[in-house]
Structure formats: structure tokens, C-alpha cells
Amino acid sequence: MRIRIDDDFDLEKIRDSGQCFRVEPFEDGTYRFISSNQYLYIRRSSPGYYQVKCRRGAWDKFWRVYFDLDRNYHIIRSHIPASDPFLQAAAQAGRGIRILRQDPWEMLITFIISQRKNIPAIRKAVNQLARKYGKPIDTGRELIYSFPTARDLARAGHNGLAGCSLGYRLPYIECAIDMVRSGKLDLTRLEGLPLDEIKEALKTVQGVGDKVAGCIALFGYGRTDAAPVDVWISRVIKENYGGIDPFTAYGQEAGIMQQYAFYYIQHVLRQA
DNA sequence: TATCAGGGCCTAG
DNA sequence: CTAGGCCCTGAT
Numbered sequence: 001m002r003i004r005i006d007d008d009f010d011l012e013k014i015r016d017s018g019q020c021f022r023v024e025p026f027e028d029g030t031y032r033f034i035s036s037n038q039y040l041y042i043r044r045s046s047p048g049y050y051q052v053k054c055r056r057g058a059w060d061k062f063w064r065v066y067f068d069l070d071r072n073y074h075i076i077r078s079h080i081p082a083s084d085p086f087l088q089a090a091a092q093a094g095r096g097i098r099i100l101r102q103d104p105w106e107m108l109i110t111f112i113i114s115q116r117k118n119i120p121a122i123r124k125a126v127n128q129l130a131r132k133y134g135k136p137i138d139t140g141r142e143l144i145y146s147f148p149t150a151r152d153l154a155r156a157g158h159n160g161l162a163g164c165s166l167g168y169r170l171p172y173i174e175c176a177i178d179m180v181r182s183g184k185l186d187l188t189r190l191e192g193l194p195l196d197e198i199k200e201a202l203k204t205v206q207g208v209g210d211k212v213a214g215c216i217a218l219f220g221y222g223r224t225d226a227a228p229v230d231v232w233i234s235r236v237i238k239e240n241y242g243g244i245d246p247f248t249a250y251g252q253e254a255g256i257m258q259q260y261a262f263y264y265i266q267h268v269l270r271q272a
Numbered sequence: 273t274a275t276c277a278g279g280g281c282c283t284a285g
Numbered sequence: 286c287t288a289g290g291c292c293c294t295g296a297t
Contacts, residue, residue, distance in 0.1 A: 018279065115280035121294050122279085167292025172281085209281050230279040262279075 003050050003059065008073040010096020011042065017097045017263050019219045021110060021123045022130065022147070032139075034130075036103050037146050038062050039139050068098050068222070076253050086240045087257055090264035097259055099224055104187045105180065106147040107220035108202065111212045112172045125165050132156070132164065150180040172207025179205055195223050218255045225251060227258035232265045 011031045015023040024032045030043040040063050041053040052059055064070070077091045109129070114122050126147075133152045134145035153161065154177050166173055179185040185205060190198045198221060199213040208216075214228030227247035229237070237245050247254040247261075 111279090112281095116278055116291085117280095117293080118278050118295065120296095124294080165293060167294095168281090168290090169292080207281060211280060215279085228279085232279065266279090 001052050001059065002045065003052055004048055005050060005069065006048060007069070007071075008077070008096050009050075009067070009098065011044065013094060013096045013263065014067075014098060014100070016267065017094070017259055018119055018266070019100050019215075019259070020102065021119070021126045032144070033063075033066075034137075034144055034146065035066055035100075035106070036062075037135075037137065039137060039144060041139070041141070066101050068101060073098065073256070076256060079253075080257075084246065086236070087246065087261065090260040091257070093268045094260035094263040097263055099222065099256055099259060100219060101222045102219050103147065104190070104216060104220035105150065107216040108176055108180075108187070108205070108208070109147075109153075109173060111215045111219075112169055112176060112205075112207045113166065114215075115169065115207075115212065128164050129153075133160070150177050153177050154181055169207060172205070175206040176208075191221060195225055198223065199226075218258075224253060224255040227254040230262075233258060233261060236261055236265060 012025070014020070015025060015031060020033070022034050026032070028043065030041050033040040033042070038058055039054060040058070043051045045051045052063070054063060073095075077095065080088050080091055082088070110122070110126055113125050117125070130145040130147050133148035133156045135148075135152070137144050137146055148156070153173070158174070161170055161173060176185075180187065185201060190201055193201075195217055198217050199210070202208050202213040202216055203210070211228045211230055214226045217223040217226040218228060227233075227245075227250075229245070233247075237243060247258050250257045
């Protein structure tokens with residue numbers, strides 16, 4: 001199926017932006033995405049046009065939401081004031097990134113794993129979990145695995161999980177599984193709550209601090225008013241903004257600005 | 273082959 | 286509030 005996307009949209013940058021860790025690029029420019037029990041093969045065919053393959057109806061119902069396509073990032077970028085040259089440059093570099101609306105449970109586990117790991121290491125651990133304990137999905141092109149549910153991971157047991165390179169995060173993951181299975185943490189109920197309440201609820205899980213909770217809010221609940229501060233962003237705040245966080249001033253766009261900044265540091269400034 | 277830091281969090285002082 | 290430890294991996 002051929003579809004048109006008018007707004008900023010860059011598959012490579014999305015894959016490299018560090019919000020998703022299971023996207024697979026292929027030689028011919030196709031990218032394969034997995035989320036919940038859905039899959040998507042997508043390739044740019046000409047400027048603004050994409051060839052997509054997914055389940056019937058899933059593009060409109062699922063993937064448009066996933067890629068946040070009802071929001072105009074072009075306009076958001078154009079509103080960055082000249083008084084903020086750093087973010088102007090960052091947004092220029094990161095043009096094409098979108099904030100992905102992913103599954104909260106998957107984000108919870110993924111971002112617990114992410115701490116003190118680099119992106120390749122996160123990819124490896126998350127994919128290993130999926131391969132071992134997710135459910136197989138036949139896309140017609142290949143066999144892929146859904147991200148394991150809390151129940152799937154409970155079935156894996158302590159010994160199963162111990163073989164997944166989780167290191168000191170293992171008890172954190174086990175805590176998350178227990179809390180979700182017992183109902184002490186109801187991820188569905190958090191949908192639509194104020195950001196502070198979402199984060200507070202998430203932080204009742206061992207191993208979830210402010211940064212990880214912010215990432216889950218942003219990438220799992222689409223709360224773009226969340227702008228999680230990691231070591232890199234923290235350095236930018238110190239070195240480029242005199243220690244004063246510039247992101248919160250962007251309100252509902254704070255998280256988008258944070259993503260531009262993060263991409264910019266990782267892919268542009270780091271080379272220089 | 274060895275060494276080090278990596279998209280944090282927890283706990284102790 | 287600050288410092289160290291934590292388990293494992295990828296990068297030098």
C-alpha cells in the first residue's frame with residue numbers, strides 16, 4: 001500500500017533517536033517496526049511517499065497513532081524562537097524525528113533495562129527477551145516476536161530471566177512483573193492522568209527513578225510535556241543554558257525539544 | 273587481552 | 286545532597 005506523509009518523517013532518524021530498540025533496517029531501505037502484536041514494513045518510495053505493509057487496517061488504526069502523524073512537527077519547529085539558537089540547530093539536525101506512541105509495558109521494561117547501557121546493548125537485551133519469551137508472529141516475510149507480556153515474563157521465571165544479561169536490573173524487572181500482575185500497578189489506568197501522577201505511580205517500581213519514569217510517560221503515554229533529563233541533556237543544560245532547564249518552557253512540546261536535543265548531541269556534536 | 277564508561281537507581285553517610 | 290556500588294557490553 002502506498003501512503004503519503006506530508007510532515008517531517010525520517011525513518012533512519014526515528015530508528016536512531018533512542019526511543020525504540022527493535023526497529024530493523026534492511027538493505028533496500030525498508031524498516032521493520034514491531035509494537036504490541038503489530039508489525040510494519042515501511043520504505044520511502046519517493047519524497048513524501050511510502051510503501052507500507054502491515055495487517056489490514058492497521059496503518060490507519062494503529063501506525064498513524066504510533067508515529068504521531070496527527071501532530072505537525074514542521075510547525076512546532078518553526079516556533080522555536082531565535083533567542084534559542086541551540087534548539088534551533090538541534091531541531092534542524094533532528095528534523096524527521098517523531099515521538100513514538102509505544103506500549104507502556106514495553107517501555108517500562110525497556111527503560112529499566114536501558115540504565116547504564118548504550119544503545120547497542122539495550123537492543124541486544126530487549127531483542128533477547130522477545131526472542132525467548134515473546135509470541136511468534138508470521139509476517140509473511142519472516143518470523144518475528146512480540147514483546148513479552150508480564151505473564152510471558154512471569155512464566156520465564158527467575159532462572160529464565162537470569163539468562164538474559166539483565167545484570168543488577170534483574171530484581172527491578174521482577175518487581176515490575178509482580179506489580180503489574182498483582183494489579184498494584186495498573187498501566188492502563190495511568191492513561192490520561194496528569195504527568196506527575198503517572199510518574200509517581202511508575203516510580204513505585206524498584207529501579208524506576210525520575211528519568212526512566214519520564215521516558216515511559218513520553219514514549220509510552222505520549223506525554224510530550226515530559227522531558228526526561230539524562231546525563232547528556234544534563235550536560236547541555238549546564239554548558240549551553242547556564243544550568244537552567246530550557247525544556248519545561250516549551251510546555252506540551254518539551255519532550256519533542258528534548259528529543260531533538262538528544263539526537264543533536266549524539267549524532268552531530270559528538271563527532272565534532 | 274585489558275580497561276573503561278555507558279540514555280540510572282538505590283543506599284549509606 | 287553526594288558518593289559509591291551495582292552487572293554486563295560495546296568501544297578503545
